[in-house]
Amino acid sequence: MSRTLFGTDGVRGTANTHPMTAEMALAIGAAAGRYFRREGQGVHRVVIGKDTRLSGYMFETALTAGLTSTGMNVLLLGPVPTPAVGLLTPSMRADLGIMISASHNPAHDNGIKFFGPDGFKLSDTVESEIEALVAAGVPLAEAGEIGRAKRIDDGRFRYQERVKSTFPAGMRLDGIKVVVDCANGAAYRTAPEVLWELGADVVRVGTSPDGLNINHECGSTHPRVAAETVVAHGADLGICLDGDADRLILIDETGRVADGDQIMALMAGRWAAEQRLSDGTLVATVMSNLGLERYLGARGLRLERTKVGDRYVVEAMRRGGWNLGGEQSGHIVMTDYATTGDGLMAAIQFLAEMVRTGQPASELAYNFEPVPQLLKNVRYAAGEKPLEAAPVKAAIADAEARLTGKGRLLIRKSGTEPLIRVMAECEDEGLLGEVVDGIVAEVTAVAG
Template structure:
């Protein structure tokens, strides 16, 4: 079997790729791994190892949460199903509570027919690749002796406790009363439909709520961070100070200023990093970004005395760099932002509160606070049907160097092989859109010619 874990858990079409059988067996394998790693004294305790399971609002999350709960309990773990919660709520509970395994059932910003399963370890961190591989090996082995009698686990449901603990954590992290601040919030009919607006209200904000009526089928449907058009209109019409949009599991957040202009993850990161630096609270005066962050952000940070560290694409790589080097803040252009003082994963609602805190503290508009990050024109071309493993082709690399020399310090080139398809992504940033489009088109032609299958 090919590796089933991707960059963010196991994901695919619900009931086709992500089936009840897979969820049950994956739960059994995960529980077996946890039990094999616990010290003997833990296994002799009166209480069994405990797992929590959260999910987003997809209708398929119902049967998948029951199935994975059955798998965990049948392998000897007690289980608490905490219902519909954001992914970062599961991470927070794993960091603050006495749990051995966290499970989140979600396909994040993907359309409703998809779903996924991701795991969190004690401390609130996603599992390492090596641990995922061990779980998959147990899943494939099929050779184990299931417990009987008192050896099986119990399953209970307790959603209210999780909501309350997570909301209190968010409000405390904000630390600034938001009274007088009107904020438009697009919940994507997803996991933050309750806790997102409630956390902002409890922090003192006047909240204009939209797309917070999930029916199991409308998650991410022309709304949320992947479709911010509604939020842009409502923010202006309601005279809100700004608006925020979450995705289906609320681990990302994009924003809109009072004029309806979209503020992406790069601009949000830049604003928050500069605010923390001005307060003397930005660890190592460093912001962690991915290679996909706009060059304009890197230049703005340099001009303001903030170092940037680049990682591969994916919030897990951002977190690895933060933890390894004692940094605090990092994220992705897509709106995955991690503030390691308060969270162990991207947290959209926390990001919304951090934006609100900065707007309130500074007395400035979000437009003014983010205006120093000048986004360079960017062009992205996907070149399909190529051998992505030959991306180091000499003539292609020579073409890249020639383009980089032409662009100089006012632009850059990035080529990335897709992790799942036979295609190469060509990204170019330049001083003008015309230069960016032309350079990207030339390189895409070279890729198509040199790497043709």
């Protein structure tokens, strides 16, 4: 079944531009409401969370109208992290959960992510069926069966208590100074409060959202300010989240940055030592560094790769019965605790390891030497198909030939932005730069 609305993580785009318009959000809400409303099963509920983007008000209202028009009762959580929606959907016995967020994208973008009644993101098949309903239109509820909407004031606090419950009993963060950069996003209150309540001395960055500054030169995609703050304040650790707080990048006490691969390496090794790592397997995407795979292999552990997107990581984890996975970009998924990536929850697991071992972040955050990896993005206009152009195909074929036996190449369209991502890995950094730059030049020429 074709998919034109849904990408790798729900529906996403520039606010007030197709498909992210109020009219489309209303139609999507009605279609999702009709799909998840199970006749004869009593009350039908959906929980809606959002990040701090200005357009969130518009989409929250439009989705509510569409959902209530099909008889769904809507529970509005306000600004909460994406994993809070995954937690609260089954906890509140909802038929559906929705998060309004474009994650790490700039403020002018927004998106709509869906969670099923089990708290997990929807499959491609279900999203395609909802998309078909959007195209066909759905029957509306009778006037007396229109749904209701109300604000839920304690959703954030329920989530915060769940996060704290994953921290080892009897352990505290007293004496540890933590810089937390919330990207002016959904966790701007949640993350500092959880860390402070666990005993940490908290220095806040990116906790003054104004609707337009989410992810702007802050958060997991721009860790420079947080790194400088860690050094300036003599902090023990820096925690960088993205706009909806499902990603984590760490900064050690020297200001050095550690990505999701390094965090997963630490956790996989620790969990394996405690016999907690299911089947000795970590799930990650094709973007994860070859160094991570070598690190795991040296310890008798296995890396299961998936296509890019934390949703695909989770689907593989559920199929294989594995309990730890994630992405180099910072999604860390621990299905023992959560149904999706949770940056704050992963951060406090790292902090617990600092307390348990007495080691500084610089000793824990770098577990393997990464193979040189280069990633460049090329933006293209809507409707263009640069990867189908003959010069681009020729450049890719040439690069693959040159890397044979020396490295690997990955070319893909972003599922969340109009970007072609060109990534290569190779021990020979000169060759690495040549092949990536060659492909980028051809894609750029085709994309104008």
